[in-house]
Amino acid sequence: MAKRTIQLTATDAMVGHNPHTEKTKSTALDLPDDGFDLDSELGEEDFSQTITAEDVDPETLKEGKNEIALPLGRNGADVVFKLVRIPADELAKRVTIHPDNARVKEYFTELDRLEAKKMISEEGINVYPALGTFNKQNNLIELVDGFRRSQGCEAGGYDFQVYVSYDSINPKRASSLSRNANLHVGNGLLEKRHALKREIDSKHRHHELASQRAGNVDNTKKLSQSAIIKQLGIPRADYYAAIQSFEVSEKVWKLFPSPATLGRPSINTVIDYFRICDESQLTESKKGKLLNEEQRATVITTVSQFVAQSNFAVNEIAPKDANTATIKFFSKTCSQLLKESNPKVSDNVNTLPDNLGKVTTKENGALTIELQTLSSESMSALMAQLQAMIEDAN
Structure with a gap:
């Protein structure tokens, strides 16, 4: 079936102008040049359609047209979206995240908000309106795309632009669009x-x-x-x-300054120490790294204190740098607890009189004998020491 081109239709002139939108870096609906097939992703065979960067032109979005149409309805039907402009001080009470948005609101921290604010002020990413739907039950605009920008605008005091649909949209199409629109951001x-x-x-x-x-x-x-x-x-x-x-418990992931930007190596480190699973499926080395319940509680408390005392947001530390510092502290704390619970047996050294030599008992029970010189005096001292050790063992 031939692809159907998505048309953006304008019914009115641009509404207003944001003084913070002079730069033109795209972060909204910045889709792959070769497009992506919504219905192929969803496993729907009755309709084939592709959204491309050409179809949803960032420059067109930048113009702030009052109305656009996107194929997010049932079987790819066009849904009308109208441009809405929201002052920063109204965002918290008028906007939330859509259930099918690829982002997780709980993972977006104050540090991420400040980073988004910085990107808006330095790179002008707010020139491209976000995309959302109006929920008639809670009277909130739910963002399918643009949650990060909404947080940055709220933190920086910037007006927020969003295309809003007052009709129902296909949830799977919304989820697909959100994932693909954020490919450049790298959720x-x-x-x-x-x-x-x-x-x-x-x-x-x-x-x-x-x-x-x-x-x-x-x-x-x-x-x-x-x-x-x-x-x-x-x-x-x-x-x-x-x-x-x-x-791994959600509260462990939320320990980090920016859970949303945690890399795979850091995630694997946390899994090694904190996963709760069928241990029979693990290797001995993996079992040896798992913390018990008391140790996990200690790590959670200690790392929480570390993050609070580090004041990453106050010091304007980048989210990834803050995560790096935290995972290092996390690993060190876990390793130390494991060492304390499994102390290594030290060698037991018995020195012969007059420093004639020594007898050492190793961790595995083996003995090593060192004599300064081979003489009747050193041999006599050695035999006496060995006899004393035998008596102590009995």
Whole structure:
């Protein structure tokens, strides 16, 4: 089926002008040049349609047209979005995040807000309106794309522009658009994992249905992890980090100054110490790194104090740098607790009289004997020491 081009339609002239929008860096709807197929992602075969950077022209969005149309309705039907301008001091009571937004509101910290404010003031990213829907039940605008900009505008005192639909939109299309519109921003793995888990569950369901239709008796057998990874087309390391991260309590991830920007190595470090899982599936070395409940509580308290005392936001430390400092402290604290709970047995050294030599008992029970000189005097002292050690052992 031929692709249908998405048209942006203008009904009115631009409304207002923001003095902070002179620069033109795009962060909203900055889609891949070759587009992405919404329905292919959603597994819908009855409609094929692609949104491209050409179709949703950032320069067109920059013009602030009062009305645009996007194919986010049922079966790709156009939905009308109207431009709304919201003062910074009204954002908190009028705007929230859409359930299908790729971002996780709880992971967006004060440090991230300040970083967004900085980007808006220095790079002018607010020139491109966000995208949202109006929820008639709570009277809030729910952002499908542009949550980061809303936080930066609120922190910096800038007006916020958003295209709002007052009609219903297809949730899966909204989720797909949000993920693809944020490819250039690079949502963190902790944010991506939720969408990834939904995709994995969906692929298992489709596999089971296909097996039933084909008359496969063993229709309850799920796809292997290797098959899932191949279908998703993601690095194996990302897959396992994302899935295993669910074995760690949410409050642990929220310890970090910016959970949304935590990298995979840091996530794996936390998993090694804090995962709660079937330990029979772990290697001995992995088991040896797991903290017990008391140790985990100590780490949570200690790291919380470290982050609070570091004043990352006050000192305007970049989110990734703040995370780096915190993961180093986190690792050091965990390692120290493990050492204290598994103290290494020190060598037991017995020195012979007149420094004639020494007898050392190693950690594994082996003995080593050192004599300064081989003489009747040193041999006599050695025999006496050995006899004393035998008597102590008995």
